[in-house]
Structure formats: C-alpha cells, structure tokens
Amino acid sequence: MNGSRNIKIIVAVIAAAVLCCGAIWYIHSRQSKTYSVPLVINAEGLDTKQGTKIPIRVKGKDVRGNAVNKSFYGGTSSSDIALKPGKYTFTVSHSPIAKDGTIYNVDGASTDTSISKDGKVSVKSEITISPIAAEKVTDEEIKKACDAAKDSGISTSKLNTLKKKAQTRRDDAVAEKTAASSSGHAYSNDYFYIDVPDDWTSSDWSVEQINSVKWKLEYKPNNHPVGEAVIVVAADNPWPKNNGAVKDLGKLANGQNVYVTFAGGGLSEVSFGLNSTWSNNHEYAQENGLTDEGETDWNAIWKARDMMRKEQTGK
Structure with missing residues (x-):
C-alpha cells in the first residue's frame, strides 16, 4: 500500500513539474516571438516604390527589460517592422525622397507603441510628414535624405536620379521666386x-x-x-x-x-x-480671335478675316 502511494506521489510531482516547465516554455516562447507593427505614415505625394523608403528609428525596451535601438525602413504599402513584446517609440529619422524630388519635414514625427505579452499591438497614433516648400530645401537636407536611403536596398543609380531631381526641383523654385520678386x-x-x-x-x-x-x-x-x-x-x-x-x-x-x-x-x-x-494685351487677344465681352467682338472679326483669306487664296 505504501509503495503504491509513493509511486502516485512521485507521478503527481513529475506531472506538476512537467506542467510548470510547459508553462515556463509557453511564456518564454510568447515573449521571444516577434509581432508585426501596423505603423501608418502619411506623406503627401510619396510612393516608396518610385521614391525612397521611409527611415524609421525604434527605441524602447522589451518585456524582459532589454534595451532596443533599431532602424527599419517603412513603405507606403508595407514595412518590415517586427518586434518582441515591449514598449517602443517610433521616429521618422530622416526625410524620404519622392519621385519628383520632394523632401519632407520630419520634425516631431514620432509615436509610441506597445506590444503585450500575448501579442496585442497598440499604436498610439499615425505619423504625418509634410513636404518642405521646394525653394526652402537645403543641400544638407538633400544629403541627409540620400545618406539615410543608402541602406534601404535602393540602387545607386536610382538614388542618384532622385538626388538630382531634388536639387533641380529646389533650384527651379528658387529661380522662379527670384524672378517673381524682380517683377x-x-x-x-x-x-x-x-x-x-x-x-x-x-x-x-x-x-x-x-x-x-x-x-x-x-x-x-x-x-x-x-x-x-x-x-x-x-x-x-x-x-x-x-x-x-x-x-x-x-x-x-x-x-x-x-x-x-x-x-x-x-x-x-x-x-x-x-x-x-484683355486691357493690357489687346494684340494677344486679337491674334487668338478672342472676344472682349461688352466691347468689340474680336472673334467675329477674326472669323470674317479668315473667311476672306480662304476666298482669296483658296486655302
């Protein structure tokens, strides 16, 4: 009797240990698993398939207290951001470059995110970055955007093309504003x-x-x-x-x-x-057969002249 009871006790202890180890393994596996973060970044005019991806810096701690400091690249249709449970701050570290060369203001472009132990992801808010007026873009801002894009997998030729577009867009805007000021x-x-x-x-x-x-x-x-x-x-x-x-x-x-x-x-x-x-460019208006409402019907005159020309020349 006693021997049988001892066996039962031993079996019960072993079962408890197995259950305990299973629970520890389960918790450990959940904490080690990474979860995709659905981060939304609004950037007017940006298509990251044609421009550059968005450089993102992530800082924080996972649930085990380990410090996290990583860089990711986000896209307008997808991103490769996956993290273990913890609390993090997401920041757009540098401007992307749009297809037409647009550079963006990334000041204050950040949000907080938490991932619970069971994998529930909570993003505090969307991030919005706004285009910088073309004539106000600096060489330094263009350089930083290009440097930040180099590790995103973009080809050198594509990056050089986008850099040139950013410079040309800025130079054209400056020239236009200078010409306007001189008028x-x-x-x-x-x-x-x-x-x-x-x-x-x-x-x-x-x-x-x-x-x-x-x-x-x-x-x-x-x-x-x-x-x-x-x-x-x-x-x-x-x-x-x-x-x-x-x-x-x-x-x-x-x-x-x-x-x-x-x-x-x-x-x-x-x-x-x-x-x-109409008042300061009559010549242009007459040549294009336009009508000055309330004054002279240049359009009718022009049609009459055109009809006479055809009658006289046959053309």
Whole structure:
C-alpha cells in the first residue's frame, strides 16, 4: 500500500513539474516571438516604390527589460517592422525622397507603441510628414535624405536620379521666386500676381504650383499653418457656385478666368491681380480671335478675316 502511494506521489510531482516547465516554455516562447507593427505614415505625394523608403528609428525596451535601438525602413504599402513584446517609440529619422524630388519635414514625427505579452499591438497614433516648400530645401537636407536611403536596398543609380531631381526641383523654385520678386510683386507668373504684407518674411509664406493650371499660397508663420488660398486658371469656376470663399479675379487675354478660394485666416491683406489681361494685351487677344465681352467682338472679326483669306487664296 505504501509503495503504491509513493509511486502516485512521485507521478503527481513529475506531472506538476512537467506542467510548470510547459508553462515556463509557453511564456518564454510568447515573449521571444516577434509581432508585426501596423505603423501608418502619411506623406503627401510619396510612393516608396518610385521614391525612397521611409527611415524609421525604434527605441524602447522589451518585456524582459532589454534595451532596443533599431532602424527599419517603412513603405507606403508595407514595412518590415517586427518586434518582441515591449514598449517602443517610433521616429521618422530622416526625410524620404519622392519621385519628383520632394523632401519632407520630419520634425516631431514620432509615436509610441506597445506590444503585450500575448501579442496585442497598440499604436498610439499615425505619423504625418509634410513636404518642405521646394525653394526652402537645403543641400544638407538633400544629403541627409540620400545618406539615410543608402541602406534601404535602393540602387545607386536610382538614388542618384532622385538626388538630382531634388536639387533641380529646389533650384527651379528658387529661380522662379527670384524672378517673381524682380517683377515688383511678391509672386508673379504669366497669369496672375500676388502681393503680401510688408511684414511677412520669406519663411512665412510660399507659393507651390500643383499642376499647369493650379497653384497654392500657404501662410504659415513660424512654420505653423494659418491660412491658404488655391488659385485656378479655368474657363469656368471649378468650385460650387454657392461657395462664398471663391473670388473671380477676372478674364485673361487668353480667354480664361482666374479664380481664388480661401481657407483659414491671415490672408485679408494679401492682394491678387491679373497679368496679360484683355486691357493690357489687346494684340494677344486679337491674334487668338478672342472676344472682349461688352466691347468689340474680336472673334467675329477674326472669323470674317479668315473667311476672306480662304476666298482669296483658296486655302
């Protein structure tokens, strides 16, 4: 009897030890496993398949107290970030470079993340990095972005091409702003000009050309966005007619109109005007057969002249 009881006790102790070891192994395996972190980084105009990936620095401690200090590269569609359970801070360490050469402001671009022992991942917030106005990008910022991209797996030829685009984009923007300043206006192009208050410094505002017919004026003193205006050259108002924030600046000599819409504040003292209007460029208007509404129908005259030419020449 006693021998049988002793065997049962021994078996029970062994079973308990096995269960204990199994629990320890289970906990150890969960703490050793890495978990993917779904980090979201917003960067206007960036496609990391065509530009460079986003350099990310991760610092913190895992659940065992081990310090973590690693570098990763994030993409707009995926990333290779996987960590053990712990608490971490994710920081965009340097700017990526977009396909067109855009460089981004990464100041304050960080968020905190925790991974529990059972693998639950909690990211505090998304990260947003904003494009730096092209004319304000420095050689040092371009160099740092290129240096940071070298270990991301990008080819040397692709990186050199993106570097050149960043430099060209900056140089063209500086030249455009210099030319505009020399015209007597704060900003000027073939269609319109902008005059800003005298107390605005060059770092307070910027004009960015979005496409061939659209521009954006931003007012951001101390790098803090306050207001913006979007200017569009078009035949008709591209915004809803009941939008009270839209202003029609008038008709250009090419027959198009210039429209401006405002958002935010701080732009009440900004002046907008037209270049190459009907009144100051009659020759252009006549040559292109355009109509000055309310004055002379140049279009009708031009058609009559064209018909006479065909009758006389047969061409």
